[in-house]
Amino acid sequence: MEFLILRLAIMLRASFVMLLAVALGYWMFADTVRHHMPADESAPLRVSFWGGYEEYRMWKEMLASFAKAYPHIPVKTEYLVGVRYEGKIQQLLVANAAPDVILFQDEPFPGFVNSGKFEDLTPYVKTPGEEIALGEFWETSVKSFGRDEGGSWRQYGVPIWGGCNLVLYNKECFQRARVRVGRLPGPAGLIKDGQGWVVDDDRWTVAEFVRLCEILTLDEDGDGRAEQFGFLLPGFIYWLPWHWGMGARVMEEDLKRIAFLGPECEASLQLWQDLRYKYHVSPSIAELGTLGAGVGFFTGRVAMYSSGPWAMPFLNLTNVQYDMLHIPRRSPGGPRFTRITWDSVVIFTGSKKKKEAWRLIHHLASLECQRIIAKYQRSIPALKAAKAAFADENPRVQAGKFIEAAATYARMQPMTEHWSLMSRAWDRATDDLQNPDSRYRLTPAEAIGQFLSDEELMRLFPTTDETAADRYRAAWRQRQGGGR
Numbered sequence: 001m002e003f004l005i006l007r008l009a010i011m012l013r014a015s016f017v018m019l020l021a022v023a024l025g026y027w028m029f030a031d032t033v034r035h036h037m038p039a040d041e042s043a044p045l046r047v048s049f050w051g052g053y054e055e056y057r058m059w060k061e062m063l064a065s066f067a068k069a070y071p072h073i074p075v076k077t078e079y080l081v082g083v084r085y086e087g088k089i090q091q092l093l094v095a096n097a098a099p100d101v102i103l104f105q106d107e108p109f110p111g112f113v114n115s116g117k118f119e120d121l122t123p124y125v126k127t128p129g130e131e132i133a134l135g136e137f138w139e140t141s142v143k144s145f146g147r148d149e150g151g152s153w154r155q156y157g158v159p160i161w162g163g164c165n166l167v168l169y170n171k172e173c174f175q176r177a178r179v180r181v182g183r184l185p186g187p188a189g190l191i192k193d194g195q196g197w198v199v200d201d202d203r204w205t206v207a208e209f210v211r212l213c214e215i216l217t218l219d220e221d222g223d224g225r226a227e228q229f230g231f232l233l234p235g236f237i238y239w240l241p242w243h244w245g246m247g248a249r250v251m252e253e254d255l256k257r258i259a260f261l262g263p264e265c266e267a268s269l270q271l272w273q274d275l276r277y278k279y280h281v282s283p284s285i286a287e288l289g290t291l292g293a294g295v296g297f298f299t300g301r302v303a304m305y306s307s308g309p310w311a312m313p314f315l316n317l318t319n320v321q322y323d324m325l326h327i328p329r330r331s332p333g334g335p336r337f338t339r340i341t342w343d344s345v346v347i348f349t350g351s352k353k354k355k356e357a358w359r360l361i362h363h364l365a366s367l368e369c370q371r372i373i374a375k376y377q378r379s380i381p382a383l384k385a386a387k388a389a390f391a392d393e394n395p396r397v398q399a400g401k402f403i404e405a406a407a408t409y410a411r412m413q414p415m416t417e418h419w420s421l422m423s424r425a426w427d428r429a430t431d432d433l434q435n436p437d438s439r440y441r442l443t444p445a446e447a448i449g450q451f452l453s454d455e456e457l458m459r460l461f462p463t464t465d466e467t468a469a470d471r472y473r474a475a476w477r478q479r480q481g482g483g484r
Contacts, residue, residue, distance in 0.1 A: 047076070048102050055376075058372060086105070097350075098348040105341070105342075110417040111419060121156060121361075122155050125155060127358065138380075140162075140410060164402060166325060166401055167305070168305055168323070171321040173228055173302075178196025179196060180195070182200060199212055201326045214279060229301065229302045230282070234306045240339045243272075248265040262468065273433055298315060310379065324397060345361050418457070418460055421456060421460070426451065429451040432450065446472075449476025452472050
C-alpha cells in the first residue's frame, strides 16, 4: 500500500513538473510559435499605440472610420499604457511577434530602422487606388521616417501627426502682472506703457523674454517667496528652441559630428541655469512641489512654460484661460527656431497581413482621419490639407501659431541611430548643471566637458573642434578632482 502511494506521489509530481514546463514554455515562446504557424486569414490585424485617454478616444474614432470603410478587415488594438512602449515594441520585434502596424516616434526611429524590422513602404505609396502623395505632408515629417540609400529615397514610416514647441501662457497670470500681448510698431518686443507692459511675440528677443519672466514673477505678500513664477524651466530637449536661437548647436547638420561646445553653447546653458538660480524666475522642484508642469500652470503658480499641442487636451478640460506665444528671437529681426517632432505608422516586416496593414495606414493618412486628429487638438495633422481644421477647432486659443511655427521656423531634432546614448549623456550633464546643491552644481563649461567625456559617444562621433573639446574635458576632470 505504501509502495502504491509512493508511486502515485511520484507520478503526480512528474505530471505537475511537466505541466509547469509546458506552461512556462508557452508563456515564453507563444508569440514566436504563433509567428511561424501558417497565417490565419480570419485573424485580426494587430495595431499597437500608446497615449492617454484622449489619444485612446481618437484611435477608437479613427478605427471606427476604418471599420466602416473596410468591414471585412477585423482589427485588434494593443493599447500599451503604463509600460515603456519603446522597450515593449523592441522585445516584440526581437521575438518576431510584433503587431502588424506600429505607431512609432521619430527619436528612436533611426536606430530601429537599421534592424530590418520595418517594411520599406516606398513601393506601397504608389499602390493603385491606395496611393499616398508624400509631397502633401509636412516636409520634416516625411524626412523623419525615411532615408537616402545610395541616392534613392526610401520611406519606412508614414507620418500621421506631430507638433512643435511654443510658449504657453496663463492669461490670469499676465493680468496679475499687468502684461498684455499685442503688436508693437517699433523694433522692440517688450515695452512699458501707461497700463503696464506689452509683449509682441513676433518681435521679442531672448533678453526680453528674460525680462518678462522677471516681471511675471510676483511676491505679493513680501515674505521673500514668490507666489507666481515667470517660467517653468524645461528639460534640455524642450530647451532646444532657445539653444538654437542663441546660435548654439548639438550636432552638425549632417549629423556626423558633435557641436555641443563653444561660447554660444556655454551662453545657452548659462541662461538655462540662471533662470532658476540667478534670476529666480523658475521654481525649484521644492518650490513647485509635485504639481508638475500642467497643474502648476493652470493653478497660476507659473505664468509660462514650453510645450507642444499635446498640452492642449488637458488644459482644455480645465477652466484656465491660456494662449500661446512664439519662441523669442536671439536679436531684433533675427532668426528663431523651434523643435518639431513627429509620429508615424510602420509595418512590421514579419507581418502576414501587409496588404491589410497598408490599407489601414492609407486610411490613417487620409483627410478624413487627419481631420479627426485635428479635432482632438493634441497634434498637428501630418497632412497639410488638415491644418485649417486644426487651427480652427479651438477658438479659445491661437492654435494656428503651431501651424505658423511648423511652416516657418521649425527644425528637426538631431536624431541619429544613437539617440538614446546621446540623450543619456545630455541628461547626466544637464542634471548636474541644475543640481539644487550649489556645491555640486556644474558650470556650463564643466557640463559640456562631462558630455564630451562620454567615451562611447566620442567613439561614434568626433567633435567639430577637438582642441576645444579637450579644454572642456580638462575642466570636467578638474572638477572631479575637487578643484574649480
